Amino acid sequence: MPDYRILVEYDGRDFEGWQVQAAGSRTVQGSLEAALEQVTGERVCVTGSGRTDAGVHAEGQVASFQLHKEWLPDVLQRALNGVLAGDVAVREASIAEAGYNALRATASKRYRYRIWNAHRRSPLRAARFAHVPRRLDLEAMRLAAVMLVGEHDFSSFRAAGSDVKSNIRTLHRVEVIGEPGGEIAVVVEGSGFLRYMVRNLVGTLLEVGHGARSPDSVAALLAARDRAQAGPTAPAHGLTLEAAWEASADTGRAEHSFDKPEP
């Protein structure tokens, strides 16, 4: 019973998120499981490094599954890409160590939130960027971003009504890249995320960027542990799960980046 590890890219617009839900909803996990059944004849359960919400994209979602039969990873990858719809594809496939589980194995993930910060709309950016017409104060956003780095109780930024054991998470990086008036990215890297956490952080940083909230107030917001005090949830289509990686013996970090050209 070999375990497989795949790296998956998808355009999230026509998916109701990663996780299989009610019958009839189109999800990435469901599409992969259907493709695996079609290719291998086996009914399997695919586990992701984490769930992405409806409309969120992924350049490097990591997922795992087990098959009875052993497949050459390249053959399996090509067969899956042959039956998957155009908005989802397997970038890489490999045989993993026995018992590999993408959810447990993933030590860190990186998300990128794209913002088009110009008054006028940009049709060619509409699929991947949230449009923020009003000019942002990036210096203020950067001051606020620094306060989010580290181990914190992120209750103020979790989805309303979500119920998990602990709301404590560690962010290694919250960086605001770019220039006002053009393309801006908020890059968030951490060991774990609450539901809607990145989009709620971005919604709050946008309020800081518009002067509706001071950079300093973000510390008080963390301390308040109250979702009602944070900013709105930024739209899903600006968000991309860029990479997930696990602690690696040699480098301490096996990252799967989108930018590296493939052989």
Next chain:
Amino acid sequence: MPDYRILVEYDGRDFEGWQVQAAGSRTVQGSLEAALEQVTGERVCVTGSGRTDAGVHAEGQVASFQLHKEWLPDVLQRALNGVLAGDVAVREASIAEAGYNALRATASKRYRYRIWNAHRRSPLRAARFAHVPRRLDLEAMRLAAVMLVGEHDFSSFRAAGSDVKSNIRTLHRVEVIGEPGGEIAVVVEGSGFLRYMVRNLVGTLLEVGHGARSPDSVAALLAARDRAQAGPTAPAHGLTLEAAWEASADTGRAEHSFDKPEP
């Protein structure tokens, strides 16, 4: 009767090209004329720096029109973007010199053809890149590209059945950028283009990249003036009209680039 100059961005996928055609076809020119009528009450004719074909994108198409009433360019731009569909927008608007005509005034244009050269599909690149799974020999393509630069009779690369007075055009730049196995761009800059010329050039360069045609053969192909001898027309969705510019008094070149952040 002031003349206006606008810079237009569009996602070409849902347009049947730039130019107004039979009733019922959705074109960029038609969308702009309808938006202008809705905003100003005037029925005008919009002239582009050139026609783009069905499915071709534009980051910087230049267009001109005349209105009876004088509008503040910013006000006109915002009003147009308010009524235009999401896949087309006015990036800039200005009052031009009297008698300005975008077709006549444009001295050069730059096109970029995007190729995703990896075996596996890339869902997030599917809208803008042509997928070429087989590894390309970029050195061979570069040798062939050099032969296309300069003034030539491009009869071998015009659309079959097209009928223009002269097939002689001048290309200032034909450059193949990138690495095999990843993102590749063919950048073509010139003073004028025949119908399908860029896509036919790219289709021929792809044959060179696959070893089906030698780089040297491109010189003979130009001399043959025979469309039947050139490669196939590369798909429309890989092509973007990036910029158009006119001779400018001070710099010799007033370019409208997509990459420069807006104020």
